[in-house]
Amino acid sequence: LIGGSLARALRQRAAVGEIVGAGRGEASLRRALDLGVIDRFSTDLPSAVNGADMVVVAVPLGGVGEVFAAIADTLPEECVLTDVGSAKGSVVAAAVRAFGRPPANFVPGHPIAGIEKSGVEVSFPELFRHRRVILTPLLETDAGAHRRVRHMWQATGAEVIDMGVEHHDEVLAATSHLPHMLAYALVDSLARMDDRAEIFRYAAGGFRDFTRIASSDPQMWHDICVANRKHLLEVMEHFSRDLDRLRLAVEDRDGEAIMDIFRRAKQARDNLYLD
């Protein structure tokens, strides 16, 4: 989804020359070729990066280290390397493992865009338009490489922002990783209840929107849990305490405490979006 949408967006803006798809899954690479998303493909990573100006690693977080290791020896000196992972600390660590230290041309990135579906078939060039892309350049990062990655994402219509690695992972744990845990845990919790068929039959209007993110790719989210474990655990504990507080307020029939929580939440949500 992410790699294909980036390729389509750059092609549409004529911001790219040849696009080479690389990976292990020949079937999906062939589909990408048939769809005109890529110009050619290779299932051999070391040779695929030959002659590349820019390598974008767009695989689930658990596979990033393996990709880095596979291309470490053949990545051209001047080639810019970036990724699209939803957690950045683990990607930087993987780069250190593969390259000895973070390459000067390595610019960690994270487009905050996505839908619950995966695969090149559902990719589309507008995915990043008006979305934010966070780059987390390191002290070692070359200014020119940083600029080239920024320009690439700007060409897709995204707003590009810089942030520290640690701070990125904290903020995304709260705003993205935690909500996914809640949606997965809720749907699974209901699915394991005795009267599950009936429960889902009467799922009310808001339920559909609320649980949409539980349709996201399990492997991708498993990898995010592992990659951003520390920060995710922190926000999960924080949230559990807050949910306990609400449960106690309901138990104690503490109307004022309940209303405080609901009012603050509604105000914060209303200030965020005009639906």
Add this chain to the structure above:
Amino acid sequence: LIGGSLARALRQRAAVGEIVGAGRGEASLRRALDLGVIDRFSTDLPSAVNGADMVVVAVPLGGVGEVFAAIADTLPEECVLTDVGSAKGSVVAAAVRAFGRPPANFVPGHPIAGIEKSGVEVSFPELFRHRRVILTPLLETDAGAHRRVRHMWQATGAEVIDMGVEHHDEVLAATSHLPHMLAYALVDSLARMDDRAEIFRYAAGGFRDFTRIASSDPQMWHDICVANRKHLLEVMEHFSRDLDRLRLAVEDRDGEAIMDIFRRAKQARDNLYLD
């Protein structure tokens, strides 16, 4: 929203004669009149039900008892009484308090439809189309009254289903009341974090849908918490245990347990809806 949308739907289908709005808030009754949603209004409940064939109580759950008490003496013998509350046990209890025992013409009801906005201004006649309305008739309920309420909701395009009071409250606690608690608790939890401005700025795509229900009316949801307290507490405890289990799986780096939860949830969600 609910009362106004019902009035609009019945009018559109020519399934209603005169529509009388009744309540304490003269301003909103006047708006309903100006919008053509009602034919006249009254702020005096006892006299408002004079000559009525059907009375639909569409107020937050905390106000239902007061409305029942106000109309108990003047409700015409043959008039059918129904309500739209999201929890049914407390409404039945309120009817017993006001009338001594559940009136034979009383048919508790719950349209499973709604948006996070409230008020007659946002009401629309299609709100109930293809939605479910659950009726929870009692042993005492007259078959003719039951039929009239069913026909009324069918005229709005809804599918009408019967269910026991207790079972309704259990199922709705899981599918509607619990998700609202999670959305409110999450948004409030994030809103009280130190870097709240930044956190919300980077809220990812799914966050908007996930938190939409946190924009719902706080008073209405406070009342639902109180009215369905017992069942809500049960599902909150159940969910908290399941969330703890997921947190422990992340803590223990138990990839299999994480994947099990995510896969089951995705499958259940995908089977429910084709987004």
